[in-house]
Amino acid sequence: xxxxxxxxxxxxxxxxxxxxxxxxxxxxxxxxxxxxxxxxxxxxxxxxxxxxxxxxxxxxxxxxxxxxxxxxxxxxxxxxxxxxxxxxxxxxxxxxxxxxxxxxxxxxxxxxxxxxxxxxxxxxxxxxxxxxxxxxxxxxxxxxxxxxxxxxxxxxxxxxxxxxxxxxxxxxxxxxxxxxxxxxxxxxxxxxxxxxxxxxxxxxxxxxxxxxxxxxxxxxxxxxxxxxxxxxxxxxxxxxxxxxxxxxxxxxxxxxxxxxxxxxxxxxxxxxxxxxxxxxxxxxxxxxxxxxxxxxxxxxxxxxxxxxxxxxxxxxxxxxxxxxxxxxxxxxxxxxxxxxxxxxxxxxxxxxxxxxxxxxxxxxxxxxxxxxxxxxxxxxxxxxxxxxxxxxxxxxxxxxxxxxxxxxxxxxxxxxxxxxxxxxxxxxxxxxxxxxxxxxxxxxxxxxxxxxxxxxxxxxxxxxxxxxxxxxxxxxxxxxxxxxxxxxxxxxxxxxxxxx
Amino acid sequence: xxxxxxxxxxxxxxxxxxxxxxxxxxxxxxxxxxxxxxxxxxxxxxxxxxxxxxxxxxxxxxxxxxxxxxxxxxxxxxxxxxxxxxxxxxxxxxxxxxxxxxxxxxxxxxxxxxxxxxxxxxxxxxxxxxxxxxxxxxxxxxxxxxxxxxxxxxxxxxxxxxxxxxxxxxxxxxxxxxxxxxxxxxxxxxxxxxxxxxxxxxxxxxxxxxxxxxxxxxxxxxxxxxxxxxxxxxxxxxxxxxxxxxxxxxxxxxxxxxxxxxxxxxxxxxxxxxxxxxxxxxxxxxxxxxxxxxxxxxxxxxxxxxxxxxxxxxxxxxxxxxxxxxxxxxxxxxxxxxxxxxxxxxxxxxxxxxxxxxxxxxxxxxxxxxxxxxxxxxxxxxxxxxxxxxxxxxxxxxxxxxxxxxxxxxxxxxxxxxxxxxxxxxxxxxxxxxxxxxxxxxxxxxxxxxxxxxxxxxxxxxxxxxxxxxxxxxxxxxx
Numbered sequence: 012x013x014x015x016x017x018x019x020x021x022x023x024x025x026x027x028x029x030x031x032x033x034x035x036x037x038x039x040x041x042x043x044x045x046x047x048x049x050x051x052x053x054x055x056x057x058x059x060x061x062x063x064x065x066x067x068x069x070x071x072x073x074x075x076x077x078x079x080x081x082x083x084x085x086x087x088x089x090x091x092x093x094x095x096x097x098x099x100x101x102x103x104x105x106x107x108x109x110x111x112x113x114x115x116x117x118x119x120x121x122x123x124x125x126x127x128x129x130x131x132x133x134x135x136x137x138x139x140x141x142x143x144x145x146x147x148x149x150x151x152x153x154x155x156x157x158x159x160x161x162x163x164x165x166x167x168x169x170x171x172x173x174x175x176x177x178x179x180x181x182x183x184x185x186x187x188x189x190x191x192x193x194x195x196x197x198x199x200x201x202x203x204x205x206x207x208x209x210x211x212x213x214x215x216x217x218x219x220x221x222x223x224x225x226x227x228x229x230x231x232x233x234x235x236x237x238x239x240x241x242x243x244x245x246x247x248x249x250x251x252x253x254x255x256x257x258x259x260x261x262x263x264x265x266x267x268x269x270x271x272x273x274x275x276x277x278x279x280x281x282x283x284x285x286x287x288x289x290x291x292x293x294x295x296x297x298x299x300x301x302x303x304x305x306x307x308x309x310x311x312x313x314x315x316x317x318x319x320x321x322x323x324x325x326x327x328x329x330x331x332x333x334x335x336x337x338x339x340x341x342x343x344x345x346x347x348x349x350x351x352x353x354x355x356x357x358x359x360x361x362x363x364x365x366x367x368x369x370x371x372x373x374x375x376x377x378x379x380x381x382x383x384x385x386x387x388x389x390x391x392x393x394x395x396x397x398x399x400x401x402x403x404x405x406x407x408x409x410x411x412x413x414x415x416x417x418x419x420x421x422x423x424x425x426x427x428x429x430x431x432x433x434x435x436x437x438x439x440x441x442x443x444x445x446x447x448x449x450x451x452x453x454x455x456x457x458x459x460x461x462x463x464x465x466x467x468x469x470x471x472x473x474x475x476x477x478x479x480x481x482x483x484x485x486x487x488x489x490x491x492x493x494x495x496x497x498x499x500x501x502x503x504x505x506x507x508x509x510x511x
Numbered sequence: 512x513x514x515x516x517x518x519x520x521x522x523x524x525x526x527x528x529x530x531x532x533x534x535x536x537x538x539x540x541x542x543x544x545x546x547x548x549x550x551x552x553x554x555x556x557x558x559x560x561x562x563x564x565x566x567x568x569x570x571x572x573x574x575x576x577x578x579x580x581x582x583x584x585x586x587x588x589x590x591x592x593x594x595x596x597x598x599x600x601x602x603x604x605x606x607x608x609x610x611x612x613x614x615x616x617x618x619x620x621x622x623x624x625x626x627x628x629x630x631x632x633x634x635x636x637x638x639x640x641x642x643x644x645x646x647x648x649x650x651x652x653x654x655x656x657x658x659x660x661x662x663x664x665x666x667x668x669x670x671x672x673x674x675x676x677x678x679x680x681x682x683x684x685x686x687x688x689x690x691x692x693x694x695x696x697x698x699x700x701x702x703x704x705x706x707x708x709x710x711x712x713x714x715x716x717x718x719x720x721x722x723x724x725x726x727x728x729x730x731x732x733x734x735x736x737x738x739x740x741x742x743x744x745x746x747x748x749x750x751x752x753x754x755x756x757x758x759x760x761x762x763x764x765x766x767x768x769x770x771x772x773x774x775x776x777x778x779x780x781x782x783x784x785x786x787x788x789x790x791x792x793x794x795x796x797x798x799x800x801x802x803x804x805x806x807x808x809x810x811x812x813x814x815x816x817x818x819x820x821x822x823x824x825x826x827x828x829x830x831x832x833x834x835x836x837x838x839x840x841x842x843x844x845x846x847x848x849x850x851x852x853x854x855x856x857x858x859x860x861x862x863x864x865x866x867x868x869x870x871x872x873x874x875x876x877x878x879x880x881x882x883x884x885x886x887x888x889x890x891x892x893x894x895x896x897x898x899x900x901x902x903x904x905x906x907x908x909x910x911x912x913x914x915x916x917x918x919x920x921x922x923x924x925x926x927x928x929x930x931x932x933x934x935x936x937x938x939x940x941x942x943x944x945x946x947x948x949x950x951x952x953x954x955x956x957x958x959x960x961x962x963x964x965x966x967x968x969x970x971x972x973x974x975x976x977x978x979x980x981x982x983x984x985x986x987x988x989x990x
């Protein structure tokens with residue numbers, strides 16, 4: 012068997028296997044063993060992701076590096092992995108963020124390190140698997156596999172109200188995904204009812220089906236099936252008004268958990284819309300477009316306004332996520348190639364900028380044990396390196412030209428204007444609001460006079476924190492100046508997915 | 512009666528003989544008493560080996576019993592559950608000082624009763640098997656006879672069990688009145704053309720369903736379950752929660768295949784569906800309010816039989832294969848849960864409080880992990896066997912155009928997540944209490960927990976063999 016025949020399996024299973032081995036075999040007190048094993052596994056995974064990139068042919072819109080093995084043949088369930096341009100971009104993002112997460116919790120997580128590292132690694136397997144699965148059953152298994160580690164990460168290593176946040180996260184997520192399971196079953200049964208007469212959950216088989224439509228909502232199978240998929244994904248994104256779990260989960264999660272939650276988990280929602288809702292249910296997508304465009308615009312504006320009203324820095328970043336994810340949803344539902352490419356690029360950008368903002372908020376919280384804006388001021392003089400890093404992340408987040416956020420937002424607005432002019436005009440105000448609340452933060456935390464004595468002796472970034480931020484910062488500049496790699500590897504796949 | 516007939520029921524014979532030897536040895540050879548558990552285990556393993564070594568002759572004893580692939584599947588299920596319960600019982604017997612011989616013998620005899628039920632192709636063996644099973648369980652429930660709750664449990668099970676037997680018997684009588692035969696095959700042949708008036712037959716079937724519903728603890732025949740589960744010795748609770756239910760579901764499947772009630776009346780499927788959803792709803796909602804783990808698991812069991820009944824309502828090869836896989840999954844989940852719960856309680860008399868688990872996840876990683884996995888499996892989270900089982904029954908429902916039944920099922924699963932995750936949360940996210948309870952963690956408990964965890968995760972990841980065996984078993988019934 013050649014390497015490319017098992018490359019994706021190796022990529023998906025490496026972190027989870029290391030995590031399980033740690034859990035079962037490693038002694039409980041060997042903390043540095045756990046940390047180094049976690050780091051090493053993340054780096055190996057990153058290496059495998061880069062290897063997959065090097066083997067990837069951007070001109071081919073179909074799934075590549077395909078693996079298919081029968082799993083439950085009588086039920087048409089198989090273990091199928093494959094990568095297209097969209098999945099590859101997000102896999103690279105995931106693999107890049109994982110070592111950052113490991114670094115960000117190097118010293119910060121000192122209790123039950125083994126469980127933490129193992130949870131993070133199993134979570135990575137779930138995320139990579141959900142991006143790479145090309146069988147709906149397998150996709151669902153990986154989708155749910157993400158739930159348990161995240162539940163533990165929030166519930167065990169989280170803040171004061173961690174249990175409330177963890178339970179809310181689980182109930183919200185499962186409410187969506189369990190109904191999606193019925194949707195998956197329905198699609199499988201449609202395949203059985205069609206010509207071959209056998210069950211199949213393979214993505215390519217399902218995509219060939221034409222799902223019957225109908226009048227109204229309750230008598231329209233395609234719209235109903237779309238609705239259960241869309242609900243699961245919309246909760247994950249989260250689309251306003253299903254976003255209420257997000258601020259709780261973000262605020263209570265430990266820094267590493269917040270980074271991965273904002274960086275990757277939310278992207279699974281938008282990825283689901285693009286990979287599953289759009290190509291499988293084209294007419295329902297058409298019918299639902301006005302609704303989702305409206306919700307996206309509301310999320311952009313309301314998210315930004317609520318973020319502006321926050322006193323807690325982490326909560327502010329969490330609400331800014333709601334606003335940014337609104338842009339991505341707008342780009343997806345506007346439906347042009349340009350806007351969809353912008354949405355994909357913005358998924359990466361949001362992962363980088365919000366990920367680094369959570370990382371940096373974590374840094375200051377470790378030193379001061381508060382995240383309230385009013386407890387800071389004048390940090391620029393005490394922590395120059397930290398101020399620089401925060402400024403880069405902020406400017407990336409609000410879309411300054413030359414940094415990554417600008418390219419993504421521009422492509423979304425440009426691409427969407429042709430189909431959704433009104434929405435674009437309102438959404439553009441979100442950019443202004445974004446600048447307002449983020450620059451206010453910078454002003455209050457870094458420039459205002461240094462009034463709190465406790466802030467005077469704060470230490471600047473350590474080498475460990477600089478190393479954690481560096482790859483993210485570099486990627487922001489790189490994408491800002493030269494976004495072509497992301498755009499070119501995904502273009503063929505996007506054209507296939509949106510049928511353009 | 513020919514020798515082939517006797518070979519066909521060799522596993523039952525082995526169990527009955529082993530039980531008799533155990534009783535005699537327990538009475539006359541006191542020095543052997545601590546080792547009787549091994550003897551019981553040997554007998555069970557022998558029965559299991561016999562079932563797989565001997566070929567399946569099909570109908571035996573003038574077609575009263577049918578030893579087919581379905582029978583083999585259910586026998587394997589019952590004997591595996593019995594083996595796990597026997598291992599689980601070792602620390603219980605050692606701790607309480609209860610006499611071992613009769614305890615083991617009653618378990619073995621009860622299992623042989625369930626095995627007779629599972630291969631009955633005739634209504635009389637159904638009843639005989641059921642009585643053998645129930646009478647043994649009446650005694651076992653009250654085995655801890657110094658304890659009031661255990662006595663209450665035994666007495667309640669006796670009264671309810673007798674009532675259920677009466678209903679079943681009445682149902683059998685009516686079915687006989689309608690068809691003139693006890694043999695399921697003869698009924699099937701007679702009902703190829705449905706009769707114009709099937710009232711008597713359906714009334715008999717409804718009564719039989721009610722009788723079996725008591726054994727399955729389905730709503731509205733569920734009220735005995737929490738008290739009996741709570742009071743019975745924990746190994747007996749584990750046995751009670753899986754073995755009679757498996758046997759009763761198979762009887763229901765065989766009855767359904769023979770009488771084809773869904774062809775007689777369109778309301779039949781609706782009736783089963785309503786009972787299924789009501790069981791899920793009540794079981795899950797009331798389980799949320801429970802603070803005693805054994806009671807919580809009792810209500811969870813009510814809900815799970817509701818899920819399994821979805822497969823019976825959908826019927827057909829897919830639905831019944833789903834039910835069989837569900838039974839296997841349910842066995843491992845429940846035995847693991849009861850096994851670990853019994854380790855986390857100081858004595859049999861004290862309530863098994865949820866709060867006592869606080870912080871144990873980090874203190875006792877092995878048992879806690881097993882309990883957490885069984886909770887995830889009960890909640891139906893992949894990659895566990897519980898998920899595969901739910902997937903199969905819901906798939907059958909969707910395939911039979913009962914999408915609403917699948918939707919009701921997943922929504923109920925969502926409700927159940929709340930209390931299953933609360934156990935995990937108590938284990939891992941609560942601080943250890945100041946006064947730490949003294950829990951025992953003997954090797955048999957660890958063995959049971961380890962085996963069940965391995966089965967839940969292993970069969971959840973690689974369910975191919977189990978599903979294929981279940982499908983083969985169902986083909987034997989429906990051909």
